[in-house]
Amino acid sequence: MNQQHSQELFREAQRYLPGGVDSPVRAFKTVGGTPPFIVKGQGARMFDADGNEFIDYVCSWGPLIMGHSHPQVVEALKRAVERGTSFGAPTELEITLARMISTAMPSIQMLRFVNSGTEAAMTALRLARAYTKRDMIVKFAGGYHGHSDGLLAKAGSGVATLGIPDSPGVPSGYARNTLTALYNDAKAVEQLFERYSEEIAAVIVEPVAANMGVVPPQPGFLESLRSLTSRFGSLLIFDEVITGFRVAYGGAQALYSITPDLTCLGKIIGGGLPVGAYGGRRDIMEMMAPVGPVYQAGTLSGNPIAMTAGIETLKLLNQPGVYNQLENKTASLEKGIGTAAAKAGIRIYISRTASLLTVFFTADQVVDYESAKRANTEEFNRFFHVLLTEGIYWPPSQFEAAFVSFAHSDEDIQLTIRVIGKALSLLKK
Numbered sequence: 395m396n397q398q399h400s401q402e403l404f405r406e407a408q409r410y411l412p413g414g415v416d417s418p419v420r421a422f423k424t425v426g427g428t429p430p431f432i433v434k435g436q437g438a439r440m441f442d443a444d445g446n447e448f449i450d451y452v453c454s455w456g457p458l459i460m461g462h463s464h465p466q467v468v469e470a471l472k473r474a475v476e477r478g479t480s481f482g483a484p485t486e487l488e489i490t491l492a493r494m495i496s497t498a499m500p501s502i503q504m505l506r507f508v509n510s511g512t513e514a515a516m517t518a519l520r521l522a523r524a525y526t527k528r529d530m531i532v533k534f535a536g537g538y539h540g541h542s543d544g545l546l547a548k549a550g551s552g553v554a555t556l557g558i559p560d561s562p563g564v565p566s567g568y569a570r571n572t573l574t575a576l577y578n579d580a581k582a583v584e585q586l587f588e589r590y591s592e593e594i595a596a597v598i599v600e601p602v603a604a605n606m607g608v609v610p611p612q613p614g615f616l617e618s619l620r621s622l623t624s625r626f627g628s629l630l631i632f633d634e635v636i637t638g639f640r641v642a643y644g645g646a647q648a649l650y651s652i653t654p655d656l657t658c659l660g661k662i663i664g665g666g667l668p669v670g671a672y673g674g675r676r677d678i679m680e681m682m683a684p685v686g687p688v689y690q691a692g693t694l695s696g697n698p699i700a701m702t703a704g705i706e707t708l709k710l711l712n713q714p715g716v717y718n719q720l721e722n723k724t725a726s727l728e729k730g731i732g733t734a735a736a737k738a739g740i741r742i743y744i745s746r747t748a749s750l751l752t753v754f755f756t757a758d759q760v761v762d763y764e765s766a767k768r769a770n771t772e773e774f775n776r777f778f779h780v781l782l783t784e785g786i787y788w789p790p791s792q793f794e795a796a797f798v799s800f801a802h803s804d805e806d807i808q809l810t811i812r813v814i815g816k817a818l819s820l821l822k823k
């Protein structure tokens with residue numbers, strides 16, 4: 395694969411941007427090599443500065459569930475841009491998107507738009523602390539909720555990829571208020587509640603963990619979190635930044651029939667533009683300024699461009715058959731990879747929920763961060779590079795989900811399976 399232009403751009407980027415990127419995993423540090431510099435995306439494909447073409451399984455890390463530059467989204471955005479990009483005053487578009495979200499997720503009676511998932515999770519915690527008048531929170535090892543202080547403890551995503559134990563720069567006072575447990579270990583959470591019963595404001599959880607690779611909740615886990623938080627007067631926060639409108643139109647809370655007190659959203663609801671949101675019960679949300687005393691604000695929050703991309707994306711998703719097709723595409727990818735691995739004589743563990751999928755290079759079941767970390771990352775890295783060379787843009791980390799979009803055709807999936815088969819048989823040698 396010719397990467398001359400990307401190599402030059404990567405060198406230049408590193409002069410001005412730490413690691414040459416604006417978000418760490420993009421730099422390919424753990425897989426090695428040069429990240430392709432992208433010039434264009436179309437449907438399921440991306441094209442780089444050297445003219446290489448890739449079938450994309452990153453999809454901007456989740457937002458592009460309808461694929462790159464979907465014509466309906468692009469058309470609506472063009473019209474919106476001509477009317478102005480931001481007013482710092484209310485628009486009807488905010489009501490439209492808020493109503494669509496609240497209808498899809500009835501637990502969200504009210505919400506507020508922000509500009510990233512990080513902001514959403516950070517503010518949901520502030521609100522939970524104000525509401526319960528408690529300071530501590532429980533999160534899960536390998537769970538990622540953005541990069542705010544206090545949520546970086548044992549974090550997933552890039553923190554897991556780079557093996558950073560806990561980020562410097564976080565005051566010890568913040569970290570002290572963050573308790574951690576292993577995902578799928580409700581017993582450990584119960585013990586934390588027994589020990590700190592009057593101090594835990596909230597449990598924040600990815601209802602399907604997707605930042606240590608995909609790790610679905612085991613039966614009863616989310617139910618236990620719901621009943622423990624209720625019993626101890628604490629709030630249950632679902633971080634559905636990835637799972638919202640991904641695992642079902644109504645998110646993981648619809649898929650598993652659990653009602654959280656607060657929900658964090660991002661990624662898909664921005665349709666590829668920077669958006670996050672937090673929302674939930676009206677009595678809790680009305681603690682936010684200007685109704686209540688809890689402060690949070692944003693210059694570009696709810697801007698018409700981002701709202702438009704979100705509205706059009708949700709419109710496309712809210713049509714019959716969309717989630718069935720996503721399920722079928724990803725199920726055939728999963729099945730094809732399983733068959734290819736058996737044929738190559740390689741033991742892997744494929745983890746999938748809806749259109750989220752991870753190929754773990756371990757023979758054992760992955761149920762939490764400890765078992766995820768047993769994966770052989772060197773094998774993953776070799777696998778990754780065969781795929782990239784053959785035109786498959788897989789997430790450049792063992793600990794991230796691959797995202798299948800509606801734009802992936804059956805031919806794309808079959809081609810991907812063939813390349814994966816080749817990569818797995820090369821690994822065996």
Ligand SMILES: *Cc1c(COP(=O)(O)O)cnc(C)c1O
Nearest residue numbers: 510511512538539540633635636
């Ligand atoms: C991506 C992600 C975030 C952070 O969102 P940003 O928009 O990157 O700040 C938070 N929580 C989860 C579950 C995520 O996947």
